[in-house]
Amino acid sequence: xxxxxxxxxxxxxxxxxxxxxxxxxxxxxxxxxxxxxxxxxxxxxxxxxxxxxxxxxxxxxxxxxxxxxxxxxxxxxxxxxxxxxxxxxxxxxxxxxxxxxxxxxxxxxxxxxxxxxxxxxxxxxxxxxxxxxxxxxxxxxxxxxxxxxxxxxxxxxxxxxxxxxxxxxxxxxxxxxxxxxxxxxxxxxxxxxxxxxxxxxxxxxxxxxxxxxxxxxxxxxxxxxxxxxxxxxxxxxxxxxxxxxxxxxxxxxxxxxxxxxxxxxxxxxxxxxxxxxxxxxxxxxxxxxxxxxxxxxxxxxxxxxxxxxxxxxxxxxxxxxxxxxxxxxxxxxxxxxxxxxxxxxxxxxxxxxxxxxxxxxxxxxxxxxxxxxxxxxxxxxxxxxxxxxxxxxxxxxxxxxxxxxxxxxxxxxxxxxxxxxxxxxxxxxxxxxxxxxxxxxxxxxxxxxxxxxxxxxxxxxxxxxxxxxxxxxxxxxxxxxxxxxxxxxxxxxxxxxxxxxxxxxxxxxxxxxxxxxxxxxxxxxxxxxxxxxxxxxxxxxxxxxxxxxxxxxxxxxxxxxxxxxxxxxxxxxxxxxxxxxxxxxxxxxxxxxxxxxxxxxxxxxxxxxxxxxxxxxxxxxxxxxxxxxxxxxxxxxxxxxxxxxxxxxxxxxxxxxxxxxxxxxxxxxxxx
Numbered sequence: 001x002x003x004x005x006x007x008x009x010x011x012x013x014x015x016x017x018x019x020x021x022x023x024x025x026x027x028x029x030x031x032x033x034x035x036x037x038x039x040x041x042x043x044x045x046x047x048x049x050x051x052x053x054x055x056x057x058x059x060x061x062x063x064x065x066x067x068x069x070x071x072x073x074x075x076x077x078x079x080x081x082x083x084x085x086x087x088x089x090x091x092x093x094x095x096x097x098x099x100x101x102x103x104x105x106x107x108x109x110x111x112x113x114x115x116x117x118x119x120x121x122x123x124x125x126x127x128x129x130x131x132x133x134x135x136x137x138x139x140x141x142x143x144x145x146x147x148x149x150x151x152x153x154x155x156x157x158x159x160x161x162x163x164x165x166x167x168x169x170x171x172x173x174x175x176x177x178x179x180x181x182x183x184x185x186x187x188x189x190x191x192x193x194x195x196x197x198x199x200x201x202x203x204x205x206x207x208x209x210x211x212x213x214x215x216x217x218x219x220x221x222x223x224x225x226x227x228x229x230x231x232x233x234x235x236x237x238x239x240x241x242x243x244x245x246x247x248x249x250x251x252x253x254x255x256x257x258x259x260x261x262x263x264x265x266x267x268x269x270x271x272x273x274x275x276x277x278x279x280x281x282x283x284x285x286x287x288x289x290x291x292x293x294x295x296x297x298x299x300x301x302x303x304x305x306x307x308x309x310x311x312x313x314x315x316x317x318x319x320x321x322x323x324x325x326x327x328x329x330x331x332x333x334x335x336x337x338x339x340x341x342x343x344x345x346x347x348x349x350x351x352x353x354x355x356x357x358x359x360x361x362x363x364x365x366x367x368x369x370x371x372x373x374x375x376x377x378x379x380x381x382x383x384x385x386x387x388x389x390x391x392x393x394x395x396x397x398x399x400x401x402x403x404x405x406x407x408x409x410x411x412x413x414x415x416x417x418x419x420x421x422x423x424x425x426x427x428x429x430x431x432x433x434x435x436x437x438x439x440x441x442x443x444x445x446x447x448x449x450x451x452x453x454x455x456x457x458x459x460x461x462x463x464x465x466x467x468x469x470x471x472x473x474x475x476x477x478x479x480x481x482x483x484x485x486x487x488x489x490x491x492x493x494x495x496x497x498x499x500x501x502x503x504x505x506x507x508x509x510x511x512x513x514x515x516x517x518x519x520x521x522x523x524x525x526x527x528x529x530x531x532x533x534x535x536x537x538x539x540x541x542x543x544x545x546x547x548x549x550x551x552x553x554x555x556x557x558x559x560x561x562x563x564x565x566x567x568x569x570x571x572x573x574x575x576x577x578x579x580x581x582x583x584x585x586x587x588x589x590x591x592x593x594x595x596x597x598x599x600x601x602x603x604x605x606x607x608x609x610x611x612x613x614x615x616x617x618x619x620x621x622x623x624x625x626x627x628x629x630x631x632x633x634x635x636x637x638x639x640x641x642x643x644x645x646x647x648x649x650x651x652x653x654x655x656x657x658x659x660x661x662x663x664x665x666x667x668x669x670x671x672x
Contacts, residue, residue, distance in 0.1 A: 030540075032401075058088045059226040065100055074107045094124035099134050106141055114141045133258050136171055142356050148178050165197045173207065180214065186223060193231040193240075208239050209270055215243045220261045222441035238268040245280065254284050254355035259348055285381065290360045290626045294333050295320070295613065298346065298364030298374075298385075301338040305367060308602055309339075312366050312388060314595055317608030318587075319614060323594055332617070335359050344368025347377050350370040353380050361608050361629050365389055375399040384629040386609045388602075392652055400633050401652035402609045404574050404643075408441035409550045410524075412572040417520055417548060418450045426548075427474055427518040429533065431525050439524030439550060464529075467536040475542055477514035486512055513541065520546040527553050531561025538565055546570065554601050559665045566662045574643040575604040576658050576669045586643045601643075608641035612653075615639075 061084045068077035069213050081100055102117030116630075118138040122131060135157040142151035155178070158171045179188035192211045199207065215224055221244065228240040245260035257280070264277045272279070297316060299309035313336070317323060320332050335357035337349035346365050353359040361384040365374055371393035378385040379396040387393065392401040417423040426447055431438035436459065444454050460470045472478035480487065493499075499506055521537075523530055530553060537545070549571035558566055577588065577598065587607060591599045599607075616632040617624065624632075636653065639646040645657035659668045 013409045036145055050502065058084065058093075061087070062093070062100075063097065069100070069103060072107075074104050078104050095121045095127075095130055095134070098124060099130075099137065100135075102137060102141075106137070106144070109144075111141055126582070128159065128162065132167060133162050136167060136174070136194050139171075139174060143174060143178060146181075148181050152178050169197050169199065169203065170193060173210075176210070176214075184595065185218050186227070189218070189227060190231070193227065193234040193236055195235065199235065204235070208236060211236055211239045212243070215239065221247050238264050238271040238273055241268075242271075242273045242277065245277070249280065249284070255348070255351040256525045258284050258351050258355060258442070261434040276452060284355070289358055290583055291333075291358040292624060293331055294335050294357055294361055295610075296337040296350075296357060296359030296360050296362035296364075296383075298339045298349055298353065298362050299366050300341055301336070303341040305341055309366060311600060311602040311607040312364075314591075315599070315603035316363055317592060318590055318603075318611040319607045319610030332614070339365045341367065341369070343373040346370055346374050348385070350374060350377055350381075353402075354383050358498070359383070360624070360626060361386065361604070361613060363388070363613065382625060382626060384633070386613060386633075388605060388609060397630055400630075400648070402612075402646075403605060404551065404572075404655075404657065406439045406524075406550075406651075407442045408654075408657060409440055409572045410522075411446040412659070413522070413548050413550070413570065414443055414446035414452065416570065416572075416659050417546065418447070418452045421546070423519045424452050425455050425518045425520075427521045428454060428458075429470065429474060429521055429523050430457075430459050431462050431529070432459040433462050436524055440522070443522050452532050465532060467533050468540065471533075471536050471540050471542065474515075474521075475540060477512060477540065479514070484514055516542055516545065518545065520548050522548045524550050525552065527555035527558040528561065529565070531558050534562040534569075551575075551601055554660060554667065556598075556667075559662060559667070563665065567665070570670065571660055572657045573601060573660050574657055575601045575657050576660060576667075577604075578667075579669065581640075583640050584642050606645065608639075608643050611641065612636060612639055635664060 046320045049335055061080055061383040065077050065080045065084065068074070068080065077100070081097070081104065084097065086555045096123035098117045102114045102121065105111075105113040105117060118134050118141060121134050122138070125131060125134075125434040135154050139151045139154035139158070142148070142154060144547075152175070154173055155171060158167070160168050160171060163171065163258075172191050176191035179185075179191060189211060192207055192214075195207070218224065224240055224247075228237060228244065230430070231240070231611050234240075238323055241260045241264045244475055245257045245264070248260060249256075249257035261277045261281050261284075264271050264273055265352075268274070297313065299312050300306060301309045301313070304503065317334070320334065322334065335353055337357075338353050346367075350362065353362055362378070363386045365371065366388045368391035371387065371389045371391050375385065375393040375396045376386070377393075378398050385396075385399045387399055387401045388403050389401070390403050390405055392405060393399060414426075417426070426443075428440045428443060430440045440457065444457075447454055456474050458470050458474045460467060464470075469478060476483065523533060526534070530547075530549060534547060537543075547566065547569040549569060551571065551573040553569070553571040554573045554575065586603065588599065591597075591603065612633070613629075616629060620628065620632065634648050636646060641655065646653045646655050648654075659670045660667055662668075
C-alpha cells in the first residue's frame with residue numbers, strides 16, 4: 001500500500017484539514033454553551049516546548065488535538081484524545097471525536113479501525129459540512145487499502161458544489177487517482193482538468209505533473225486534442241497544449257507546434273512551461289529555412305470572401321505565368337494557403353507557409369480584418385509580406401502594403417470635387433458597418449481640410465434594398481413635423497383652389513419639395529448597392545447633384561443597375577481597364593486569353609504585387625534570402641504596374657490615383 005501513500009504525499013493532500021474544520025465547527029457550537037466549572041485533569045505528559053498550559057475544557061482540548069494533528073504529532077494528539085473521551089464522555093461533538101480517532105488510526109495505517117471510526121462518525125452526525133469531510137476521509141482510507149470501488153462510492157457522497165475549496169480540490173484529485181488505478185486514464189485526466197478552484201503554485205505544479213504522466217500514458221494526439229477542445233479554459237490546459245506542441249514538433253509539423261507553443265505564451269503567461277516553451281519557439285525559428293523558389297500565397301479561399309480570394313489568385317498566377325503553355329515559369333512554385341475570414345485562421349496559414357512550405361516571401365492577406373495580428377506575426381518570423389489589404393496595419397520592416405487605402409481614395413475624390421469642380425457643400429450616405437464608417441470619416445476629414453463643408457450625413461443598414469426613408473432624411477422629407485408651416489400653407493392653397501383629391505397632376509399642392517443644400521453626395525459602398533441607391537434620388541426629385549464614390553464602383557454592375565442615373569458620377573481608383581498603356585494592354589490580353597473574362601481591380605492589384613516580387617527574384621538570381629527582400633522592395637521607384645507607376649514610400653507603395661467617371665453608361669477616365 002505504500003505506493004498509494006507516496007502518491008498522495010507528493011500531492012500534499014493533507015487529511016488534518018478535515019480535523020481542523022470539524023473542530024472549528026465544534027468550537028463554534030461549544031462557545032454558545034455553558035462550560036462546566038470543574039474539569040477532570042489526568043496526569044498526562046506535557047510537551048512544554050509545544051504547549052505552555054494544559055487545556056482546561058472540551059473546546060480547548062479539541063482545538064489542541066487539532067493543532068497536534070496539523071503538526072503531525074499524533075502521539076500527543078492521541079494522549080489528549082483519550083483525556084477528552086474520559087472527561088467528556090457525552091460530548092455533543094461525538095462525530096468530531098470519532099473523526100479524530102479515525103485520522104489517528106489512519107496515520108498508524110490501522111485502516112480497519114479508521115474505517116470503523118469514520119463510518120460511526122457518519123452515523124452520529126447529520127450536518128452536511130461534517131459529512132462531506134468524513135466521507136472524504138473514508139474514501140481516502142479505502143484508497144489506501146486498494147479498494148477503489150468503495151473509495152469511489154464514498155467519494156461520490158461528497159457534495160462538491162457546497163464543499164470548501166480545499167476539500168473540493170482534494171476530492172477531484174482523489175477521484176483522478178481512483179480512475180487512474182482502475183485504468184480509466186482519460187476520465188482521470190478530465191477530473192483534473194475540471195478543477196475550477198484557485199490552486200497554489202505548489203499544488204498546481206503537482207497536478208500538472210500528474211496530468212503530464214497521464215497524457216504520456218495515453219499518448220494519443222487525437223484524444224488529447226479532444227481533451228483540449230473540451231477543456232480550453234481549464235487552468236491546467238497549458239499541459240495539454242504543451243503535449244500537443246511537443247508531439248507536433250517531434251512529428252516535424254513545425255507550424256502546428258508553433259501554433260500550440262504560442263497559445264501557451266498568449267493564454268498562460270504564468271505557465272510552468274513558459275521558459276521551456278520560449279526555448280522551443282526559438283529553436284523552431286532558428287531551424288526554419290527559406291526555399292528560394294517558393295512564394296507563399298495567403299488569401300481567403302473559403303467562406304464569404306472566397307470569390308475575392310479567387311480573383312486575387314488569378315492575377316497572381318497570371319503574373320508568374322503558371323498557366324502559360326508557351327512560356328511557363330518553371331522557377332517558381334506557389335504555396336497556397338487559405339486565410340479564411342478570421343485573424344486566427346490567417347495566422348495559422350502564415351505559420352504553415354513559413355514552417356511547412358519554407359516560403360521565401362508571401363503575397364497577402366487580402367482582408368483588413370486582423371491585419372495588425374498578421375503583420376505582427378510576419379514581423380516575428382521576419383517573413384516578407386506583400387499585403388493586399390486596404391488597411392496598412394502596424395508599422396513593420398517586413399510588411400509592405402500594395403493596396404490603395406480608404407484614406408487615399410477619400411482624399412483624392414474630395415480634392416478633385418473641391419479643387420477642380422469647385423464644389424463646397426457635401427452630404428454623405430453610407431452603410432452602417434465599419435467599412436462605411438471608416439470611409440465616411442476619412443472623406444469628412446478630407447473635405448474639411450480642403451475648405452469644404454459636410455451639411456448632412458445619414459447611414460443605412462447593410463443589405464438594405466429600400467433607400468427612400470434614408471434619402472428623405474437627408475433631404476428634409478422625413479421629419480414632416482419640422483415643416484408644419486409649409487404643409488399648412490399647401491393646405492390653404494388647396495382649399496382656395498378647391499382641390500379635394502390628390503392626383504398625379506396636382507402633386508405639387510400636396511407634397512413638399514426636398515431641401516437640397518448639398519452639391520454632391522459621397523456614397524462609399526459596392527457597385528451593386530450604389531446601383532440601387534442612385535435611382536432613388538431621382539424618384540425623390542433630387543436632381544442636379546454630383547455622385548462621388550470609391551474604387552468599388554469600378555464595375556459594369558454599376559451602369560447596368562443605375563442606368564442613366566449614374567451619368568457623370570465620379571470615383572477614385574488606381575485601375576482603369578481601358579487604359580492604353582503597354583502594361584495594361586499586355587495584362588488585359590493575357591487575362592482574357594487565359595480566363596476568358598474581364599479582369600477587375602483585385603486581379604490587377606494582385607498581378608502588380610506578384611510582378612514586383614518576380615522582378616526582385618529575377619534580379620537577385622539565386623543568392624536572395626528572406627532578409628534581403630525588404631531592402632529590394634524599399635528601392636522600388638516608378639515600377640510600371642497595371643495600376644499605375646508604383647513607388648515605395650515608407651511601408652507602403654504609392655501610385656497616382658485616377659478619377660473615373662461614367663459617360664454614356666461606360667466607365668471612362670477623367671484624369672490620370
